[in-house]
Amino acid sequence: MDRLIIEGGKRLQGEIGISGSKNALLPILAATLLTDEPCRISGVPCLRDTSTMIRILRSLGKNVNFKNDEITVKSSGHVNTTAEYKLVSTMRASFCVLGPLLAKFKKARVSLPGGCVIGLRPVDLHLKGLRALGACLDIDKGYVVARADRLSGAHIYLGGAFGSSVLATANVMMAATKAYGITKIESAACEPEIVDLAKFLNKMGARIKGFGTPLIEIEGVRRLQGVEYRIIPDRIEAGTFIIAALITGGDVKLVNVIWQHMGAVLDKLEDIGADIEKADKTIEVKSSRPLRATNITTLPYPGFPTDMQAQMMALMSLVPGVSIITEKVYPDRFMHIAELNRMGAHIQRQGPHAIIEGVGQLCGAKVMASDLRASACLILAGLVAKGITSVSRIYHLERGYENLDEKLNSLGARICREKE
Ligand code: UD1
Numbered sequence: 554m555d556r557l558i559i560e561g562g563k564r565l566q567g568e569i570g571i572s573g574s575k576n577a578l579l580p581i582l583a584a585t586l587l588t589d590e591p592c593r594i595s596g597v598p599c600l601r602d603t604s605t606m607i608r609i610l611r612s613l614g615k616n617v618n619f620k621n622d623e624i625t626v627k628s629s630g631h632v633n634t635t636a637e638y639k640l641v642s643t644m645r646a647s648f649c650v651l652g653p654l655l656a657k658f659k660k661a662r663v664s665l666p667g668g669c670v671i672g673l674r675p676v677d678l679h680l681k682g683l684r685a686l687g688a689c690l691d692i693d694k695g696y697v698v699a700r701a702d703r704l705s706g707a708h709i710y711l712g713g714a715f716g717s718s719v720l721a722t723a724n725v726m727m728a729a730t731k732a733y734g735i736t737k738i739e740s741a742a743c744e745p746e747i748v749d750l751a752k753f754l755n756k757m758g759a760r761i762k763g764f765g766t767p768l769i770e771i772e773g774v775r776r777l778q779g780v781e782y783r784i785i786p787d788r789i790e791a792g793t794f795i796i797a798a799l800i801t802g803g804d805v806k807l808v809n810v811i812w813q814h815m816g817a818v819l820d821k822l823e824d825i826g827a828d829i830e831k832a833d834k835t836i837e838v839k840s841s842r843p844l845r846a847t848n849i850t851t852l853p854y855p856g857f858p859t860d861m862q863a864q865m866m867a868l869m870s871l872v873p874g875v876s877i878i879t880e881k882v883y884p885d886r887f888m889h890i891a892e893l894n895r896m897g898a899h900i901q902r903q904g905p906h907a908i909i910e911g912v913g914q915l916c917g918a919k920v921m922a923s924d925l926r927a928s929a930c931l932i933l934a935g936l937v938a939k940g941i942t943s944v945s946r947i948y949h950l951e952r953g954y955e956n957l958d959e960k961l962n963s964l965g966a967r968i969c970r971e972k973e
Pocket of ligand 1: 575576577579645646674675676677678679680713714715716717718719720721746853859860882883
């Protein structure tokens with residue numbers, strides 16, 4: 554296992570290319586199960602989650618080739634409809650093979666993903682949506698065993714206690730592409746990654762309307778075909794680099810970015826005083842003035858993304874005044890507070906709120922990453938902390954950031970890897 558050693562205090566400067574979106578890629582890879590024809594997907598980030606999804610597709614009978622930034626998926630002729638615990642338990646997104654398997658092969662056996670460090674993360678909405686389409690679902694020895702001789706279009710309300718669900722929307726939308734008749738998903742997730750999936754499916758021959766809004770309408774078709782598709786850039790990686798620039802007082806230009814996907818984050822950063830210039834596929838961040846304390850509430854898209862909450866907390870821990878972050882998507886996603894406090898931050902948790910008193914300086918310390926975005930938060934804190942920060946358990950980071958340490962170093966950071 555590797556850890557990152559960060560020498561703080563280096564100002565970031567320069568230009569950085571943003572990788573393809575992990576959260577767009579994973580359901581799109583699952584969607585390739587809907588056809589026997591070859592699919593070619595480009596703009597693919599090289600991540601541990603990408604490898605996990607490739608292993609799952611292979612286990613389900615696909616031939617998958619990943620070279621440079623391109624994945625080709627072809628049928629091997631052999632079909633397996635069981636997604637095993639050892640793979641699904643390592644990555645929740647793999648649960649969204651359930652909808653495509655059911656739609657294509659009329660049956661599936663997919664391991665339940667289990668809990669994770671950021672909270673309970675149930676899958677009741679996935680199951681509710683698939684049942685509404687006529688699937689017969691049982692839980693047996695930790696697996697969802699699903700059958701559906703015929704899926705039929707239905708009107709499904711898919712909102713839960715914490716709002717819409719991204720992957721439940723993806724799962725049900727994929728299953729409905731081949732259902733008889735019309736499906737309407739109400740309270741659907743509006744995330745850009747859902748829009749990307751819908752565009753991919755429509756290119757395959759699906760008939761989906763309303764994606765990007767809370768009401769998605771899907772007219773089932775008999776057959777889907779192979780396609781070529783390019784994944785959208787990763788808005789969370791882009792947001793992380795913007796904060797890396799601001800936290801180090803640097804000036805950074807991001808290329809290959811769709812700023813229109815980042816409204817809530819950019820608006821909040823501009824509101825607290827950040828100097829951000831948006832152009833066609835680029836964002837330039839300049840640290841020309843001091844930042845102000847603020848309040849942030851995470852919400853489903855187009856609200857402030859929970860996947861940027863931890864990184865934003867690292868930034869606010871250094872901004873004078875009191876900031877409050879309220880987590881409304883995963884109310885327990887606060888494992889990074891204790892680690893930031895070990896670096897000298899003043900943050901208190903009260904239920905779903907984090908109360909952050911900005912401090913003048915963070916100090917390097919040994920800290921431990923608990924999940925993907927918490928890892929990014931600790932690295933950001935390390936970039937500006939006095940002295941050396943050592944971030945262990947960075948395998949979380951490798952799940953979702955493509956060479957984050959190397960990319961930061963190319964902007965002037967000093968990060969090296971060490972074996973733990
Ligand atoms: C996706 C993202 C993840 C992001 C999250 C929220 C991928 C691969 N992952 O995860 O990075 O943090 O959206 O933006 O795209 N819920 C239920 N029942 C369900 C499903 C979800 O109650 O059946 C709850 C969750 O516990 C959570 C909320 O709904 O409180 C939103 O979760 P959801 O949108 O489903 O997250 P994921 O799609 O798993």
